[in-house]
Amino acid sequence: MSSANLQAIYVLWLRQMKRFLRSKSRLIANIVQPLFFLAIFGFGFSSFRFMDNLEYIDFLAPGMITMSVVFSSIFAGVSVIWDRQFGFLKEVLVAPISRLAIVIGQTLGGSTLAIIQGFIVLIIAIFLGVDINLAGILPALIFMILISFFAVSLGLVIASRLEDFHAFQLIMNLLIMPLIFLSGAFFPIQSVPDWMKTIMLLNPLTYAVDGLRGFLIGIFAIPVYINFIVAISLSLSLLLIGAIAFSKCEV
């Protein structure tokens, strides 16, 4: 990759950092929402015990980190629609850089933001008394990166097909919410009926949530290598699909 393209990747990344830091409402929304979920559901279900006397809030925390990473990543991918509507996408597409560099820059920027937010939720969880395995944070980070690559690319694919934000709301409700609900973020996959288990095993996020929970809380429902293989192959293939979808988009 040429130095101009590397420079482009860097500045696309930098732009997202600057925009994020200047958008206070986005920062607050991204912290408050998982905090609400974690505190309300976590304490609300505090009398329930899961698998080996696990507290619900401990079970829930990795799921909320995943949710926060997924939302923030998808948003970063889909924000390309905004750039298209406000015209800025033209400025990027007419530049003498490769489309792949644009996709990589956008993905790295979105992932960085998503991981920062994932870590904010992690810290909130620790403050709420969740028993986090500190040694598992580094491998959990790898899973967070894979989740965010997957979700930013998914966002880019959606953005390359969508015309405006009304349709985005629909996608969020019909695609992303079920993906989150059926990922084992809120309840353990072991305790659901077989038909639901099948659906959950087809959901890529299930493996991400399970991997994250395994490293942070110490409970795997699926062997860790399967989690890892699924997460890495899906995130890389979606990155590729995102790059292809984006390279065809004209302004």
Add this chain to the structure above:
Amino acid sequence: MYVIDAKNLTKVFDHETLAVDNISVKVKKGEIFGFLGPNGAGKTTTIRMLSTLLKPTKGWASVCGYDVVKEPGKVRRCIGIVFQDPALDEQLTGKENLDFHARIYGLSRNSRDKRIIEVLELVGLEDRANELVKNYSGGMRRRLEIARGLMHYPDVLFLDEPTLGLDVQTRRAIWDYILKLNKDEGITIFLTTHYMEEAEKLSDRVAIIDNGKIMVLDKPSNLRSLVGSDVLTVGCGNCAKLESELKKEDWVEKIIHHDNLLEVYVKRGEGRIPALFKVAEKINEDIGFINLRKPSLEDIYLHFTGKTIREESANTSERMKIMMGGRRKR
């Protein structure tokens, strides 16, 4: 060698909408070339093809000597564009927008900083450089976009409706910047507009385009003489006598007599005013006033397309429709 050379350029959307129909244009180095036509005439589509954002359906074009289809990277490096719709990041400052541009065009650190200051001075935005673009006025945004288009020392600058929607004062200021950078930096400028005055004031040559076709292409002054004569409107007391006297002169083409004024049709009107006075003196006729009117591009437009250019206000909603329609197609 031409900076822009297009031959039989054609664009068909969705196999049915003929947006640009067989356009051939050659633009010389250092020239300001104006593309004049109503909205929906195919101006923006032409710019998109020349700037490699759209592939032509038929025909061929080179910009800076590079083929727009085969060497899009080289073309992009040598052109600057100011799009019709704003293309700035409002959450960044003016300076950050320029820095972003400089980096994606691969300028080195030193030339980046130096150039940012230069272009900001050129458009008079150096005092507001560190403010967020969302706080800029429409005119400032336009100036920033022109500055940005110049960042990477392009050989050609494409300006798509550079003063659309701006007030008269700002429009004049932007014209001055455009003329200045053409003169000082020697940049070839390809501009589209549906304002007669703009095309006339800025362009060395004008192509009038309608329904995707070039109707006529020439210098504004030549276009004028194609259409016809200048009109001298003369205020007079005894108009009938003056009229009969003027009719004897061979330089007078036609006279129309209104109550107490005459419309005298002549070629090169400014040169005929003294002669007209001499005729009046001979018969002791006092002349109240003389008004010289040259045919404007508006008249020329009317002449070649058989209709007047529609007003801007009536067009905003139409432009939206065209934009939206264009979006859906993609």
